Amino acid sequence: MxxxxxxxxxxxxIWLEGEIAxxxxxxxxxxxxxxxxxxxxxxxxxxxxxxxxxxLVTVLAIMGAVLLGVGVILFFAANxxxxxxxxxxxxxxxxxxxAYGTGYYLAFEKQNYPRVGRTVIFLxxxxxxxxxxxxxxxxxxxxxxPNGVLIWILGIIPVIYICGxxxxxxxxxxxxxxxxxxxxxxxxxxxxxxxxxxxxxxVMAYRMKSGLAxxxxxxxxxxxxxxxxxxxxxxSRGILLTFTLTAMIGLFYYVIGSICKPGGRFKxxxxxxxxxxSVLFFLSVFIISxxxxxxxxxxxxxxxxxxxxxxxxxxxxxxxxxxxVLGIIKGRLGPESRKSALFIMVLSVxxxxxxxxxxxxxxxxxxxxxxxxxxISVIAVVIIGYSEREPVLINTGLAxxxxxxxARYFDFFWDMLPxxxxxxxxxxxxxxxxxxxxxxxxxxxxxxxxxxxAA
Amino acid sequence: xxxxxxxxxxxxxxxxxxxxxIGMKWSTLAFGTKILLKTAPVDPWDLFRGDYVIxxxxxxxxxxxxxxxxxxxxxxxxxxxxxxxxxxxxxxxVSVSSKRPDDGSLAIKGIVRYHFRPDANLQVDYGxxxxxxxxxxxxxxxxxxxxxxxxxxxxxxxxxxxSKLFIDxxxxxxx
Numbered sequence: 347m348x349x350x351x352x353x354x355x356x357x358x359x360i361w362l363e364g365e366i367a368x369x370x371x372x373x374x375x376x377x378x379x380x381x382x383x384x385x386x387x388x389x390x391x392x393x394x395x396x397x398x399x400x401x402l403v404t405v406l407a408i409m410g411a412v413l414l415g416v417g418v419i420l421f422f423a424a425n426x427x428x429x430x431x432x433x434x435x436x437x438x439x440x441x442x443x444x445a446y447g448t449g450y451y452l453a454f455e456k457q458n459y460p461r462v463g464r465t466v467i468f469l470x471x472x473x474x475x476x477x478x479x480x481x482x483x484x485x486x487x488x489x490x491x492p493n494g495v496l497i498w499i500l501g502i503i504p505v506i507y508i509c510g511x512x513x514x515x516x517x518x519x520x521x522x523x524x525x526x527x528x529x530x531x532x533x534x535x536x537x538x539x540x541x542x543x544x545x546x547x548x549v550m551a552y553r554m555k556s557g558l559a560x561x562x563x564x565x566x567x568x569x570x571x572x573x574x575x576x577x578x579x580x581x582s583r584g585i586l587l588t589f590t591l592t593a594m595i596g597l598f599y600y601v602i603g604s605i606c607k608p609g610g611r612f613k614x615x616x617x618x619x620x621x622x623x624s625v626l627f628f629l630s631v632f633i634i635s636x637x638x639x640x641x642x643x644x645x646x647x648x649x650x651x652x653x654x655x656x657x658x659x660x661x662x663x664x665x666x667x668x669x670x671v672l673g674i675i676k677g678r679l680g681p682e683s684r685k686s687a688l689f690i691m692v693l694s695v696x697x698x699x700x701x702x703x704x705x706x707x708x709x710x711x712x713x714x715x716x717x718x719x720x721x722i723s724v725i726a727v728v729i730i731g732y733s734e735r736e737p738v739l740i741n742t743g744l745a746x747x748x749x750x751x752x753a754r755y756f757d758f759f760w761d762m763l764p765x766x767x768x769x770x771x772x773x774x775x776x777x778x779x780x781x782x783x784x785x786x787x788x789x790x791x792x793x794x795x796x797x798x799x800a801a
Numbered sequence: 802x803x804x805x806x807x808x809x810x811x812x813x814x815x816x817x818x819x820x821x822x823i824g825m826k827w828s829t830l831a832f833g834t835k836i837l838l839k840t841a842p843v844d845p846w847d848l849f850r851g852d853y854v855i856x857x858x859x860x861x862x863x864x865x866x867x868x869x870x871x872x873x874x875x876x877x878x879x880x881x882x883x884x885x886x887x888x889x890x891x892x893x894x895v896s897v898s899s900k901r902p903d904d905g906s907l908a909i910k911g912i913v914r915y916h917f918r919p920d921a922n923l924q925v926d927y928g929x930x931x932x933x934x935x936x937x938x939x940x941x942x943x944x945x946x947x948x949x950x951x952x953x954x955x956x957x958x959x960x961x962x963x964s965k966l967f968i969d970x971x972x973x974x975x976x
Contacts, residue, residue, distance in 0.1 A: 485830075501815045508811060
């Protein structure tokens, strides 16, 4: 007999118990069948409870490790008067060795406290980072401070590889974002070294099938691209083009999410790619929907394209088309995903046209186009979310819809005339989109009813 | 159990990284030439490392109209070598080069932060711009600002490390 699908929420079991009681009352099933069904799910339910309990232990232990680690950093930062240099170094090295030794013993040697053991190893990685800063403090080192974070990352990558520690992977993924941000903003560089480090993070996320780590790394890659684009434009001059680039990267992430098959090797990438892609796209278009921000970017007349922008923008555009076309040809996309892939291809063309013709348009026209693009995309993503049954997309779309309406509401009072055109266009788009949405919603509900009857 | 040795190797690697960091600075401090630079501090606070005093040296901002250089324009983040010469009590910059001088003269290695072309001003980071002090001591040093000097150790490759801090000629010691 095949095992029932595990990891279902507790609410679902409560619902099932109620349904079984009703089925018994209605004579659909007898006592023996009810008992068999309940028994079938009991083991999965217990397993789920144990898993949730285990996760709680991990979360509590990680929180404890973070607090302890921060405490150690602050202790050394604030109370170093009473200790000699040698003692300070000895204490930090000793605490690293003790943390790693205890953690490894509990998790892999004794194996009686695997979750606590892994968390103590995680604490060891924080203490190692604290050690880098302590040594910088003791020896007054301040040359190129982002290197401290890089050394931290490089030191803990082997720990992820050997122990398969998710918490250390998340730590390293967050540190990678912090490192590239410090490096790029502090020293105005493109930081090309970020790309191989990012690739390592993605490989580790793949090895551990961690959607969270993949999502953090995808978000980090967009931070890297945005800052590198700003650096290439020497500041805010390239604000419009920088955010059309990040919007294009968002579309690329989205397409990647579409071609990850639910049962395939990359299924863990599906949801993070959808979330990172849609949030990045909407955030980017939302930012350039503000007149003041586009104006700060000295939009008027400056249509210079840097090599960085051209290479990455065109590269992303080609990747989107290649991934979408391959997805359609190879049959990796379902009928609904095919429609959304075609929509993404259209959006990528619109972004490309906007980016390469905005010099020919006046400021108001550019703002208007950006706003229409934002609201059309919001409505489209909600429709796609309904058709593909991805609540993440619906939620993201609705969140940016609310943000967009609030932002334009405030704009309205400052500058009424151009916004009247915008509201008319937005209203029309909403009416059409709302009708489509309602029709689709009914279709889905009808289909679901048919499916439940068939079952 | 099977990856015990690999794990031990990783821990050793991390300890070695930390020891190399210490060793590099220690060797500069132990074997480098001691020089005295004049400075004026300001006091920020760094979350990771507690209080520290920012040290701003005369050799941080170089006027290339007054000091000979081997190039007209330096890129941001470019490595340069500033040759120093003792003039009275302090050491001052006498030339700028993108290559380490091989005539035996003392040169300090730095990274170009900005090169302002109109006034030929070159801003250089030598990695010796912070001096860490116990919490709340930074403000005291800032308030007591009189004449502040810093003893720096410079090794033969141009690497520098902060050795001692002097206020009104008296060494400041925190441990």
